[in-house]
Amino acid sequence: MTEHKKPELLHAEIIAQTRLFRVEALHLRFSNGVERHYERLKAGGRGAVMIVPLLNEQTLLLTREYAAGVDRYELAFPKGLAEVGETPEQAANRELMEEAGFGAHKLTRLKTLTLAPGYLSHRMDVLLAEDLYPKRLEGDEPEPIEVVPWSIDKIDELLASEEFSEARSIAALFLVRDLLRR
The missing domain is CATH 3.90.79.10 (Nucleoside Triphosphate Pyrophosphohydrolase)
Structure with missing residues (x-):
């Protein structure tokens, strides 16, 4: 099994928010130098x-x-x-x-x-x-x-x-x- 190094987080910010959801934009740099922008629905911290x-x-x-x-x-x-x-x-x-x-x-x-x-x-x-x-x-x-x-x-x-x-x-x-x- 190949061990992967997690990408480096260059920037993160909440770009939209409702009562239920937060959309977070991520700017990441991978170990091979490639940078990507992702968006994710960010969960609250309660579980x-x-x-x-x-x-x-x-x-x-x-x-x-x-x-x-x-x-x-x-x-x-x-x-x-x-x-x-x-x-x-x-x-x-x-x-x-x-x-x-x-x-x-x-x-x-x-x-x-x-x-x-x-x-x-x-x-x-x-x-x-x-x-x-x-x-x-x-x-x-x-x-x-x-x-x-x-x-x-x-x-x-x-x-x-x-x-x-x-x-x-x-x-x-x-x-x-x-x-x-x-």
């Missing part, structure tokens, strides 16, 4: 989590909520941003309570995922939630989120569903499926 809740040994919990980006309701695993000072485990438990109405006695961090790392700096920690107990917290969602129990035996049907298309949820499902097979 994000996705939770794969196991209600029992045979049942996953999904949520169905409106996804503005694709203008339809999507099945996915609960997810959200960490609050200032929260660990991924604390954020995962809070989001699980807000979106699915459960807390978890056991949370296991599975992997940190990126999405389009060529231009997005966003990272998301995926956690497995086990030993669930009923607990509801008020969230910031505009309408109640539907919680959808799904049998682990029907993972292929979930993967075939047009409603289940988010890449991060699909990746999380494969991580958990492989873990449960061991």
Whole structure:
């Protein structure tokens, strides 16, 4: 495996900003002397989590909520941003309570995922939630989120569903499926 030297950052500046996104322009010099300008969506510093809740040994919990980006309701695993000072485990438990109405006695961090790392700096920690107990917290969602129990035996049907298309949820499902097979 070839070791690569990271490019030298010559200049960085925020060139656009909304309530949700910051666009950062980067001027980089690579080790071979080539200079390039890049733009990326810069994530906030709080981090994000996705939770794969196991209600029992045979049942996953999904949520169905409106996804503005694709203008339809999507099945996915609960997810959200960490609050200032929260660990991924604390954020995962809070989001699980807000979106699915459960807390978890056991949370296991599975992997940190990126999405389009060529231009997005966003990272998301995926956690497995086990030993669930009923607990509801008020969230910031505009309408109640539907919680959808799904049998682990029907993972292929979930993967075939047009409603289940988010890449991060699909990746999380494969991580958990492989873990449960061991």
